[in-house]
Amino acid sequence: MTVSADPTPALQEYARPEKLVTTQWLADQLAAGRPADLVVVESDEDVLLYETGHIPGAVKIDWHLDLNDPVTRDYVDGEGFAKLMDAAGITRDTTVVVYGDKSNWWAAYALWVFELFGHADVRLLDGGRAAWQAEGREMTTSDDGRPAPTTGYPVVEREDAPIRAYREDVLDFLGGPLIDVRSPQEYSGERTHMPDYPQEGTVRGGHIPTARSVPWARAAAEDGRFKSRAELEEIYQSELGFETTTPTIVYCRIGERSAHSWFVLTYLLGFENVRNYDGSWTEWGNGVRLPIAQGTEPGEVPAR
């Protein structure tokens, strides 16, 4: 870590307080001009939102255009990521603070991809773009203060295994702590996509057998910031009985909302082994002969 952690007392209750920063902390960092070892990244669902105005000096990284491989359904490789980092002025030692729209879904997703490449210091801006805007903080369309491109980000082989689950992993995991973070209607099978969102071509509705329904938004407060640790423990541990020491898998539709829940479990609650199944429902709901449960109950592990 090159830039010291945000010491705000409210963050210290979380398992890994250094993974989160407050809007005030970030504003203070930027007030005297952005420190050279700190880069702010905006990652949104809407690809044009950054252009309407962004935090001064922030660079844009788009989940679809920059982080996904354009052909295979996968992430960019080590070379692609290094190229992206060089263009964004991020070196291997840079402290990266990510923020975005939609309660930081895509920001959490970007953070998770950074971690697939082992980037050491990536943090989320609590509350994301909406919180920054709601507080009337400075936004600009100017490029001033953006980091100049750098060179030499190492070509790192992506290490998926610790935090990314593939469909085969999930199939072997049925009956274990598996969390479906989609809306209740998507979980039951009533609908195959988010309310008011496009139908992305899933031919079956429902959920992965034995998965518990914990919509991502339960972890978010009204203002889009994360709930307190006590509130989160109440939900994930007391109410649902998940344990920090037991390997856990989260999924949603394409892995963005579950990246948000992955962040909550891993860094706010200190779960030791959480993987995001990014194939999620758009893969599982189309998979030939994969077992599916419908309705509001988790369902049983199918006989194999």
Add this chain to the structure above:
Amino acid sequence: MTEGTALPGAFAEIADDFHALTGRDRLQLLLEFANGLPALPERYAEHPELLEPVPECQSPIFLITEVEGGGREATARLFFSAPPEAPTTRGFAAILAEALDGRPVGEVLDTPETVTTELGLAEVVSPLRLNGMAGMLARIKRQLALKAGV
């Protein structure tokens, strides 16, 4: 283009404008479209329930059409509503409004479905997001055909 048809006039001009630019400048032009999307007239602003949602778009957008006259010669009028935090969707709507609003219904109905992929936007917004514009065009055509009785 499919069936060897040329891009309809207004779309051809818009496509030329986009293709004359690269990368970030192309996005800036889309943003100019987004900022220029006309506000809803009062009769719809006060009655949002009259507008049809377009679920193919990632962000909420609603549209409604009117026809002046009947048949293919009738004039097509298009109205859109999308929030400022959805500039990509607003940009798509504004492109359709500029190209098709006030044109004869027949001309709108003849607009090839492929038009949305010919504007040079796929590489700056991603093909996935372009599905939203195709969804809007399909809904516009369906409404107009019904209302103009063609």
